[in-house]
Amino acid sequence: MSEYEREARRERLDELRASGVDPYPARVGPRERIHEVSERYAQVDGPTLEADAPACALAGRIVAKRSFGKLMFLRILEDGETLQVSCRKQEMEPDAFAFAKVVDVGDFVRVEGVLWRTKTDELTLDARVIEMLSKSLRPLPEKFHGLTDVEARFRQRYLDLLANEDSRKVAVKRSLTLRAMRRFLDGRGFLEVETPVLQPLYGGAHARPFETRYKAYDQNVYLRISDELYLKRLVVGGLDRVYEIGHNFRNEGVSKKHSPEFTMMECYQAFADYNDMMDLTQDMLQSIAKEVSGGTKVDYLGEDIDFGGDWPRIPMHEAILDRTGVDVTATDDVASLRAAIQAAGHVPSDAPTWAQLVDDLFSEFVEPELRQPTFITNHPVALSPLAKKSVEDPRFVERFEVFAIGIELGNAFSELNDPIDQRERFEEQVKAQADGDDEAHPLDEDFLAALEHGMPPTGGLGIGVDRVVMILGGVANIREAILFPHMRPESA
RNA sequence: GGGCGCGUAGCUCAAUUGGCAGAGCAAGGGACUCUUAAUCCCUAGGUUCGGGGUUCGAUUCCCCGCGCGCUCACCA
Numbered sequence A: 001m002s003e004y005e006r007e008a009r010r011e012r013l014d015e016l017r018a019s020g021v022d023p024y025p026a027r028v029g030p031r032e033r034i035h036e037v038s039e040r041y042a043q044v045d046g047p048t049l050e051a052d053a054p055a056c057a058l059a060g061r062i063v064a065k066r067s068f069g070k071l072m073f074l075r076i077l078e079d080g081e082t083l084q085v086s087c088r089k090q091e092m093e094p095d096a097f098a099f100a101k102v103v104d105v106g107d108f109v110r111v112e113g114v115l116w117r118t119k120t121d122e123l124t125l126d127a128r129v130i131e132m133l134s135k136s137l138r139p140l141p142e143k144f145h146g147l148t149d150v151e152a153r154f155r156q157r158y159l160d161l162l163a164n165e166d167s168r169k170v171a172v173k174r175s176l177t178l179r180a181m182r183r184f185l186d187g188r189g190f191l192e193v194e195t196p197v198l199q200p201l202y203g204g205a206h207a208r209p210f211e212t213r214y215k216a217y218d219q220n221v222y223l224r225i226s227d228e229l230y231l232k233r234l235v236v237g238g239l240d241r242v243y244e245i246g247h248n249f250r251n252e253g254v255s256k257k258h259s260p261e262f263t264m265m266e267c268y269q270a271f272a273d274y275n276d277m278m279d280l281t282q283d284m285l286q287s288i289a290k291e292v293s294g295g296t297k298v299d300y301l302g303e304d305i306d307f308g309g310d311w312p313r314i315p316m317h318e319a320i321l322d323r324t325g326v327d328v329t330a331t332d333d334v335a336s337l338r339a340a341i342q343a344a345g346h347v348p349s350d351a352p353t354w355a356q357l358v359d360d361l362f363s364e365f366v367e368p369e370l371r372q373p374t375f376i377t378n379h380p381v382a383l384s385p386l387a388k389k390s391v392e393d394p395r396f397v398e399r400f401e402v403f404a405i406g407i408e409l410g411n412a413f414s415e416l417n418d419p420i421d422q423r424e425r426f427e428e429q430v431k432a433q434a435d436g437d438d439e440a441h442p443l444d445e446d447f448l449a450a451l452e453h454g455m456p457p458t459g460g461l462g463i464g465v466d467r468v469v470m471i472l473g474g475v476a477n478i479r480e481a482i483l484f485p486h487m488r489p490e491s492a
Numbered sequence B: 001g002g003g004c005g006c007g008u009a010g011c012u013c014a015a016u017u018g019g020c021a022g023a024g025c026a027a028g029g030g031a032c033u034c035u036u037a038a039u040c041c042c043u044a045g046g047u048u049c050g051g052g053g054u055u056c057g058a059u060u061c062c063c064c065g066c067g068c069g070c071u072c073a074c075c076a
Helices: A004-018 A034-040 A046-052 A094-101 A150-155 A157-163 A165-187 A228-236 A274-293 A316-324 A334-343 A354-369 A419-434 A445-453 A465-473
Strands: A055-068 A071-078 A081-088 A108-117 A123-134 A211-214 A219-223 A241-249 A261-270 A297-300 A303-306 A313-315 A374-377 A399-404 A407-414 A458-464
Touching: A034 A055, A034 A071, A034 A081, A034 A123, A046 A108, A055 A081, A055 A123, A071 A094, A071 A108, A081 A094, A081 A108, A094 A123, A150 A157, A157 A165, A165 A241, A165 A274, A165 A465, A228 A241, A228 A261, A228 A445, A228 A458, A261 A274, A261 A465, A274 A297, A274 A374, A274 A399, A274 A407, A274 A458, A274 A465, A297 A465, A313 A316, A316 A354, A316 A374, A334 A354, A407 A465, A419 A445, A458 A465
Parallel strands: A081 A123, A313 A374
Antiparallel strands: A055 A071, A055 A108, A071 A081, A108 A123, A211 A219, A241 A261, A261 A458, A297 A303, A374 A399, A399 A407, A407 A458
């Protein structure tokens, strides 16, 4: 076991302390930011710098060290920006130069000196004094290849962020995405609200919950699978435009597009319907793409994804007809739909209901083909217990999902505000649960009471934030878009 | 959960048919005033993921376990 290097660093740490230097001082002296200095002197040439000899102090982590006897170059990193530091024996007090020689890659230091340009015309801080700000006891990953082991990258994300510029970019883009989303919604008059993560009854999505225990109330509770039913209560309460960005938890499979803990943005707008929410979705994602990627065209792993313009709005049954030749509207039960699928030359799934069979057709034949941003509308009513029925065809609902790169980014509907209809839908869900669908919605009396008091016509939308980050960040796995994806314990 | 693959030094990777486990970077010592993957000389660093088995001998072959990746299923 190579405690070897750590021991060498520990020895230097002890030597520092012995010589009266605090290796972890509480205060940082005056300093400028690296990016400010780089920008300010970007156009100033070597002779001018030499004449002015501007004094400068910077702080950062040493990420490279190249030593030549009486000369040494360091590279220091601060908030994603680096600058070169030179240490020349002729320009430094003997003690200061000796100290500079024993700093390690990984240490945080503050450097006071004078700016100049080297023979290769690189802006460089020529050190007069180096102070230890924080001593590093473990080595950074190898500099050329970085940290490539996926497991190590997730378990020690801090090393990944330091060693791999791409990882840092994704982290930054995630933050920019959230900021742009908030900015957009705030600009539309939405209030950001917070609703419970621990819920006595879960709802708002078709998923299996995590369960936990509320000790003070001696009560079983669930981690939310969705914010939906609480946000609608707020609309009932007269908060006409609300949104929440937060973590939802679904106790289900992990895949490159599913993480059991994920980030959802849900927003609700009174006196709007699903058509309004389509406009909102399109405007919002265009606005986010512009802010995060500088335009509506995004290069996703070599594929051009364009958020610009008006996106197609295709009823689900039309999309299925187009891709499979099956007209689901011409059938009304599982048996006839199965027959139609076979007649079209396809193998039907073993879905037990008409609605689920429609959904399977869509998932298999349509969804993976939806590369560019696309709205798919009017889902089967049985799959959408919280959505208003379509005026034209009550087998379907006023709902859409938005897709890109073959995955679902969001889901929205004209919210069901008829308490009688809502109760019947819940009762169907309860029946489905009794029939073995352990992801069906439980009946929420408290929510029904709220609806009975009256909810205005309302449009609601949920956006999978991690998936948007996948596209804007150019990563193929949702775990790459999440800073600390869940991992099993390393040693059991 | 199934299938396939991977697991060797801090990091990135080698190791012939089963025959003393190696290199680069990082580290320690030395040389060096213009490097930026610095260079050169020397040195040290290993429970080859863990446990069993086969064998004179296992990083290598077999079995079990653990972790990770890909994939299928699941996740409307």
